[in-house]
Amino acid sequence: MASYFRLLFVISCAFQAACTPNISPWERGILAKPQMSFQSNALESSLRKHMQHSKEASTGGHSTGGGGCGCS
Amino acid sequence: MVAAKNSTLKAFTVAALALPGLLPTAKAAQKTTKPVIDFQYGHYQESDDRIAVDIYQGIIALPISKSLAIQSNWVVDTFSGATPVLTMPNSVAQVISGASGISGVDDSKTVTADEQAVEVMTGASTRETRYGIDLGFNYTLNDFVFSASGSRSEEPDYLSHGYNLGVEWIFNQKFNTLSLGFGQNFDQISPTTRILDEEKTDYHLQLGFSQVVSKESVLKLSASYTYNDGYLSNPYKKVFIQDLDTNTNLKTGGFSNVYYENRPDKRHQWSASLAYIQYISFLKASVQFDYRYFKDSWDISSHTFEAIYRQPLSKSWELVSRLRYYSQSEAKFYKNFYIQANANNHYSSDYRLAGFGTLAGGIKLTKEWGLASKFTKSIKIELGVEYSTHAADLKLGEQTTASNLSDFNYILCNSSINIKF
Numbered sequence: 001m002a003s004y005f006r007l008l009f010v011i012s013c014a015f016q017a018a019c020t021p022n023i024s025p026w027e028r029g030i031l032a033k034p035q036m037s038f039q040s041n042a043l044e045s046s047l048r049k050h051m052q053h054s055k056e057a058s059t060g061g062h063s064t065g066g067g068g069c070g071c072s
Numbered sequence: 073m074v075a076a077k078n079s080t081l082k083a084f085t086v087a088a089l090a091l092p093g094l095l096p097t098a099k100a101a102q103k104t105t106k107p108v109i110d111f112q113y114g115h116y117q118e119s120d121d122r123i124a125v126d127i128y129q130g131i132i133a134l135p136i137s138k139s140l141a142i143q144s145n146w147v148v149d150t151f152s153g154a155t156p157v158l159t160m161p162n163s164v165a166q167v168i169s170g171a172s173g174i175s176g177v178d179d180s181k182t183v184t185a186d187e188q189a190v191e192v193m194t195g196a197s198t199r200e201t202r203y204g205i206d207l208g209f210n211y212t213l214n215d216f217v218f219s220a221s222g223s224r225s226e227e228p229d230y231l232s233h234g235y236n237l238g239v240e241w242i243f244n245q246k247f248n249t250l251s252l253g254f255g256q257n258f259d260q261i262s263p264t265t266r267i268l269d270e271e272k273t274d275y276h277l278q279l280g281f282s283q284v285v286s287k288e289s290v291l292k293l294s295a296s297y298t299y300n301d302g303y304l305s306n307p308y309k310k311v312f313i314q315d316l317d318t319n320t321n322l323k324t325g326g327f328s329n330v331y332y333e334n335r336p337d338k339r340h341q342w343s344a345s346l347a348y349i350q351y352i353s354f355l356k357a358s359v360q361f362d363y364r365y366f367k368d369s370w371d372i373s374s375h376t377f378e379a380i381y382r383q384p385l386s387k388s389w390e391l392v393s394r395l396r397y398y399s400q401s402e403a404k405f406y407k408n409f410y411i412q413a414n415a416n417n418h419y420s421s422d423y424r425l426a427g428f429g430t431l432a433g434g435i436k437l438t439k440e441w442g443l444a445s446k447f448t449k450s451i452k453i454e455l456g457v458e459y460s461t462h463a464a465d466l467k468l469g470e471q472t473t474a475s476n477l478s479d480f481n482y483i484l485c486n487s488s489i490n491i492k493f
Contacts, residue, residue, distance in 0.1 A: 027287045030351050035358035035382040043112040058366040058374040060296035060343025
């Protein structure tokens with residue numbers, strides 16, 4: 001058990017080191033810009049996804065959805 | 073075994089919490105602190121007088137307290153136009169000149185697999201309207217955002233109820249988010265032209281992880297799994313099958329050798345996606361790249377590539393352009409028509425299960441007015457248009473069933489307004 005714990009601790013440290021970029025709080029201005037957001041307009045994004053879903057056989061991606069048969 | 077798993081999880085949690093920076097220090101971002109209203113009109117039009125859809129949508133988000141917000145989405149779709157109902161061998165289709173359907177099938181001829189196929193369309197269909205609504209809330213607790221919503225969607229031939237539950241964890245000084253979502257849909261299908269009452273249940277599972285890579289780039293990874301169980305056929309689509317045993321349980325489709333399609337009643341779908349945004353300092357713009365891989369238990373696999381370029385033109389104007397490419401392989405039971413019965417009794421000639429590719433390009437213009445009036449904080453208006461071409465030849469790799477029957481183009485326009493109070 002102790003070896004498990006040690007291994008997980010090492011993995012956690014490695015993960016945090018890998019996932020923590022060297023950015024100070026005052027350097028986050030660009031990240032807060034609207035252009036840096038993955039979804040700028042929820043309605044437009046849902047409209048496009050709905051149309052793609054009704055013409056293509058694939059689902060999934062960066063958000064889930066449902067409803068409607070897209071029979072036509 | 074369960075106990076071992078639990079203690080491993082606990083060990084991981086303890087190890088994670090022991091590290092500086094992982095303890096919750098700041099409130100979760102992107103909270104709704106003021107009411108927001110969105111409204112959108114969209115128009116979808118296919119070439120050759122095929123389907124046209126008018127879509128009206130809205131969102132109302134209302135903060136109840138510092139940590140609780142409720143949100144409601146609604147949609148009204150109205151569609152009209154002709155849609156393909158059957159593909160069949162050209163040599164046996166008896167067509168009345170000028171009519172879009174067929175008047176009969178010549179069953180005296182024997183059809184071969186390499187024959188030219190023809191697509192049979194419905195006449196201009198009556199208008200049909202779908203009404204959809206969902207209501208949900210999100211609750212912020214330290215670095216966690218919990219969400220839940222319920223939905224209902226109703227058409228003359230389709231009724232769907234569903235729910236979604238989600239949790240998002242913002243951690244590591246907000247450099248990371250981890251999200252998990254689960255939902256179900258319960259659908260009832262009762263086509264207007266047939267005596268049929270069927271049901272279907274969907275289960276969705278979604279996992280997401282985002283990472284701030286540098287002060288000018290972010291990355292997002294997502295994976296999803298969907299399981300469909302029940303009636304998965306399209307109740308209006310038909311297939312041409314030659315020499316089908318009369319004892320089959322397929323429903324006849326009005327003409328000799330024509331039957332209603334029959335798909336498997338279970339489907340597993342998996343997808344993995346990657347999105348990356350890079351800021352371009354000297355242009356003050358950003359570029360986003362998306363890729364999605366999809367696979368299902370019907371042997372359909374697909375690749376989706378998308379690039380989005382966002383260019384602010386001034387303090388309040390923004391131009392967004394996008395390019396998307398999609399390619400899918402066909403379902404294992406798909407054929408334009410069947411010259412003999414399939415051993416598993418599964419048949420579909422629906423063009424959505426065929427192998428094809430889609431290439432799309434679009435632009436969008438946005439104008440925002442800050443502090444627009446005494447009551448509103450900002451008003452944003454958006455106009456967008458996207459053109460897509462759907463063709464068998466655009467598919468990646470070799471085509472298994474030659475089918476350029478369903479090549480068509482479509483355009484999607486949208487205009488939306490977003491009001492923040």
